[in-house]
Amino acid sequence: MLQVPFIRENKAEVIERLSKRNIDAVKMIDAVIVLDEKRRSIQAQLDTVLAESNTISKQIGGLYKSGKVEEANVLKAKTGELKEKSKTLAETLTTVEGELKDLLYQIPNVPHDSVPVGNSEADNEELLRAGDVPKLHEGALPHWELAKKYDIIDFELGNKIAGAGFPVYKGKGARLQRALIAYFLDTNTAAGYTEYQLPHLVNEASGLGTGQLPDKEGQMYHVTEDNLYLIPTAEVPGTNIFRDVIVNESELPISITGYTPCFRREAGSYGAHVRGLNRLHQFDKVEIIRVEHPSKSYKALDGMVNHVKSILEALKLPYRILRLCSGDTSFTAALTYDFEIFSTAQDRWLEVSSVSNFETFQANRLKLRLKNNDGKKELAHTLNGSALALPRILAGILENYQKEDGIHIPEVLQPYTGFAKID
RNA sequence: GGAGAAAUGGCAGAGUGGUCGAAUGCGGCAGUCUUGAAAACUGUUGAGGGUCACACCUCCGGGGGUUCGAAUCCCUCUUUCUCCGCCA
Known part of the structure; x- marks a missing residue:
């Protein structure tokens, strides 16, 4: 499996070298890059939601400790929405990661420079x-x-x-x-x-x-x-x-x-x-x-x-x-x-x-x-x-x-x- | 195959709902001391994602669930150990 950062940074080279295997990798490589960007963007969104949720949870803990049950309950209500959000994002993330992996599994290794071009x-x-x-x-x-x-x-x-x-x-x-x-x-x-x-x-x-x-x-x-x-x-x-x-x-x-x-x-x-x-x-x-x-x-x-x-x-x-x-x-x-x-x-x-x-x-x-x-x-x-x-x-x-x-x-x-x- | 117990960082081993990515010891690394080494002492030491760098997020065998919050509670799978059975 090729490394995504390597593909990202050496896109033209990867395509060129894979072409030695008689593979037109342009579409696959583009798809890898798009999926990886998608993956990172969703990951970032998910992280933000989780961070917020973590913060609130900690606040609730503090409120309970000091007996402020009312305020705690207000915050609790807020977390439901965050939970929904994170669940959806996590599912999307899993899907995108799966798609990326499936795609990477289909891409062969890039041949070494010394490999002669040929079919058989x-x-x-x-x-x-x-x-x-x-x-x-x-x-x-x-x-x-x-x-x-x-x-x-x-x-x-x-x-x-x-x-x-x-x-x-x-x-x-x-x-x-x-x-x-x-x-x-x-x-x-x-x-x-x-x-x-x-x-x-x-x-x-x-x-x-x-x-x-x-x-x-x-x-x-x-x-x-x-x-x-x-x-x-x-x-x-x-x-x-x-x-x-x-x-x-x-x-x-x-x-x-x-x-x-x-x-x-x-x-x-x-x-x-x-x-x-x-x-x-x-x-x-x-x-x-x-x-x-x-x-x-x-x-x-x-x-x-x-x-x-x-x-x-x-x-x-x-x-x-x-x-x-x-x-x-x-x-x-x-x-x-x-x-x-x-x-x-x-x-x-x-x-x-x-x-x-x-x-x-x-x-x-x-x-x-x-x-x-x-x-x-x-x-x-x-x-x-x-x-x-x-x-x-x-x-x-x-x-x-x-x-x-x-x-x-x-x-x-x-x-x-x-x-x-x-x- | 049956009954029971367990799975936490390189290893050993604490932790039974919040401030725990996680005490402590060993090991590793760096330093002090030493002519050098050992010993002793001091510091440091998990992985992945993310970022220019931070922040931040995830991971306590795997998966799922309860909860505002899980290493900790529940379900399930796998593996290991003990006893029994079988057996090269």
């Missing part, structure tokens, strides 16, 4: 391509075939138990999943992130805090009985640790990591591109989250990018880094870098991480503030990224590391898997 993923800017694409033997298979051949992932079984998009990992497949989670967590904690285990269901306030609600309501599984949502990413419970929190500047940066399963309804996805592990309703992910001082958040973002890079390099997977274009950058993010690994067997790039700076967009909804060293309060910046999402990493390992005699496990993972080959 085709316009994303490739910044780096690294790692060797292996030459596979004749008859190399895509991961869903490999999964069947070595009996490590059973998609049909998952289908039976839950439905499409809920794979069952077994044997060395299950162990490899566990190894990846442990390896990622160890790597992240070694880099200074504190490990958390977080709830997998969250309440409505948390969904609003990080921006999944109301914008992406249909993408989350909703447990209506208890009004809870299954998390689509650890970003939601992880970032909401800091909802309604004021941190001291000296406590920054805050760096946390956590493994969670992620649940996504993926309404509207279909076809060959969602085959196998490419798109799932339930998958595992290790997330990194940071809370930063605004002056340091972009440096932190670079640090996170380098961290993810180092993991992919350790796994020896061919990858590239993209700077997402305005059309592909999510609603809440100001700047996002995507990591993709190249799957030789599928001959396509697979997204494995998305690292974003949300600046104050989430913090404003979360009311996550920092008290700087001068004692002044301002909104903090939040960031997060995957380090990493499992399914496509697994797909990449299976496909890129396949040899005729089986799938060779990347060296760094072997201490975690306890085996060097799946055959």
